Amino acid sequence: MRAMQFVGPGQPLLVPVEVPDPVAKPGWVVIDVEAAGMCHSDVGIVDGPGVGWLSHYPIILGHEVAGVVSSLGEGVTGFEIGDRVAVCLRQGRDEDYAVLGPDTHLGPNGGSAPGLHVDGGYAEKCMVRASRLMHIPDDVSFEVAAVTTDAVVTAFAAVRTTADVRLGDTVAIIGLGGLGLNGARIAHLCGAKVYGVDTNEATFPKALEAGVRECFTDISALKALKPSVIIDFAGMGVTTDAAIKAAPPECRVILVGLGSHQMTLATSPFVTKKVKLLSSLGGTREDLALAFDQIASGNLLPAVQEFAFEDINGALEMLREGKATGRLFTRPRAAASQ
Known part of the structure; x- marks a missing residue:
């Protein structure tokens, strides 16, 4: 064969x-x-x-x-x-x-x-x-x-189980490829207000169809939204750090993506905002x-x-x-x- x-x-x-x-x-x-x-x-x-x-x-x-x-x-x-x-x-x-x-x-x-x-x-x-x-x-x-x-079951577990997304949560999805699009749709089905981030604007139309309210090319744009959950489906090393910097106090940040084999986090915003950093696989x-x-x-x-x-x-x-x-x-x- x-x-x-x-x-x-x-x-x-x-x-x-x-x-x-x-x-x-x-x-x-x-x-x-x-x-x-x-x-x-x-x-x-x-x-x-x-x-x-x-x-x-x-x-x-x-x-x-x-x-x-x-x-x-x-x-x-x-x-x-x-x-x-x-x-x-x-x-x-x-x-x-x-x-x-x-x-x-x-x-x-x-x-x-x-x-x-x-x-x-x-x-x-x-x-x-x-x-x-x-x-x-x-x-x-x-x-x-x-x-x-x-791709779907990983997003399903990240949103439903690890992040524990509930009705009324504001959820930000970083990375709107196949995995992130599924995560966005699942979060929408959970009753969350969903926003997306990706450097590739070509992903935005499908994200909006999946229930995302607005898309951005810069993670820092999430700061004004004060999301209760940020799920990083990109995992590009710098993306999780940027998510923590943009997160409000006690935000749940979930790392799923394996885009990079290393990452560095800024200690002060992580600790002072008591961000909950979890992984999901x-x-x-x-x-x-x-x-x-x-x-x-x-x-x-x-x-x-x-x-x-x-x-x-x-x-x-x-x-x-x-x-x-x-x-x-x-x-x-x-x-x-x-």
């Missing part, structure tokens, strides 16, 4: 390869990949700082995966050949450690995250531990299901089920942007440059049929 493989540090591009089709082992399932989303963490891996998130390399990246079950390993129950499924990165609220990290941090399902610990979705087929699968509702497309497993199976319900009901529709399977490296560059206007995804199976 065709795949795009990360060879190792110092290699700035994913490499097209032909590899054997996976064969389902006990407790695992092989799926035909109908859609695979691209996450900014893939840029971190390819560019170097995120390579420690992998258990090994070479490896096929792609951890946002949706497709059709094509074979079942021994002992698998609850799924049938032909089922539409998506891959959960976390299994429950008691799994508090990040998916990104050594196997020992992952509990009973450690070492099985596709695209991080086993070959992932940038391929025609992907083998996944059955316990990580969820059925996709009939009204949810493969591409939306794929990006929901990370991913979401649970419960979060994913709730997100699917909202999508199936029409309340939440993630903004997606398709790219050709052969142009994954071009999509990586779009993410590096902040030019994506929705969550990027590709169709490996469609490429195989051409």
Whole structure:
């Protein structure tokens, strides 16, 4: 089968390869990949700082995966050949450690995250531990299901769980790419007054459609709004510091984005304003089920942007440059049929 493989540090591009089709082992399932989303963490891996998130390399990246079950390993129950499924990165609220990290941090399902610990979705087929699968509702497309497993569920958990956004809150969203747009829409659905910040003004129209009241190119503009919550989906190192400087006393600042591997914070505004700085990563199976319900009901529709399977490296560059206007995804199976 065709795949795009990360060879190792110092290699700035994913490499097209032909590899054997996976064969389902006990407790695992092989799926035909109908859609695979691209996450900014893939840029971190390819560019170097995120390579420690992998258990090994070479490896096929792609951890946002949706497709059709094509074979079942021994002992698998609850799924049938032909089922539409998506891959959960976390299994429950008691799994508090990040998916990104050594196997020992992952509990009973450690070492099985596709695209991080086993070959992932940038391929025609992907083998996944059955316990990580969820059925996709009939009204949810493969591409939306794929990006929901990370981009939507991460935003869902950041807004609903970590930030605890409530009716009447004023919420500022920093970074209006695929992840931030989802966060903005979810905050709007929670009854918050939502504002957005992004250096790319091309993201503003979709943000306004998602329920954002006004957009800015400068984080300092948030100061006059006195937001109760600021969620940094960019994580560019300077963005969180700017958020703290713009925040009113006792504001909740949530860091989600991994745009930079380091940040520096100004001590005085952080301490004197008693800002609550929290981080949020991913979401649970419960979060994913709730997100699917909202999508199936029409309340939440993630903004997606398709790219050709052969142009994954071009999509990586779009993410590096902040030019994506929705969550990027590709169709490996469609490429195989051409």
